[in-house]
Amino acid sequence: MGKETKTNAMRILDRNKISYEIIQYECDEFIDGLHTAEKTGAPVEQSFKTLVMQGKSKQYYVFVVPIAEEVDLKAAAKTVSEKSVEMIHVKDITAITGYVRGGCSPLGMKKQFPTVIHETAASFDKIYISGGRIGTTIVVNPDDLLKVVRGQYADIIFHS
DSSP: OOOOOOOHHHHHHHHOOOEEEEEOOOSSSSOOOHHHHHHOOOOOGBBEEEEEEETTTTEEEEEEEEEHHHHHHHHHHHTTTSSEEEEEOOOOOHHHHSSTTTTTOEEEEEEOOOOOEEEGGGGGGGGGOOSSSSSSSEEOOHHHHHHHHHHHEEOOOOOO
C-alpha cells in the first residue's frame, strides 16, 4: 500500500502531537456505525458516531455518541444552552462540515463547532471515531479528542 493520504482529522491530531491509530476498511458507500464496528472489529461500546445538529439560534453543534445509542434532543439542547436542537439534513452535511455522510469526523470540519462527547467516552482509554473519510476509523484517547475539539463531556443519550 502506498503512503496514507491524511484526512483533515489526522492532520489536526498530528499538529496537536496526539497519537492515534488508523483502521482502514473496504467500504464504498455509507454504512452505519454498527456495521463499521463489525467490519473493523472495534468494540461497539467504544465506537462513537458524529452527529451534527442545529440549534434554534441557527448555531451548529457536534454531538459524539455511542454508535448503538440515540441522542436525547432535550438533553443535548440543554447541554449547549439551546431551546432545541435538530439533526441537519443529510444533503447539507458536506456544505456545513466539509465531510460526507458516513465519513464525518468531529475533527477537521470546515469550522470548529461546539462539541459535546457523551460522558461514557471518558471511561475508555481509547475510542473509535470516523477518520474523516468513508472506510477510515481513527482510534484516539477521548481526553485528547476533547482537548483538541475544545469540547465537553455530558450525558446526551436516551436511557431506557
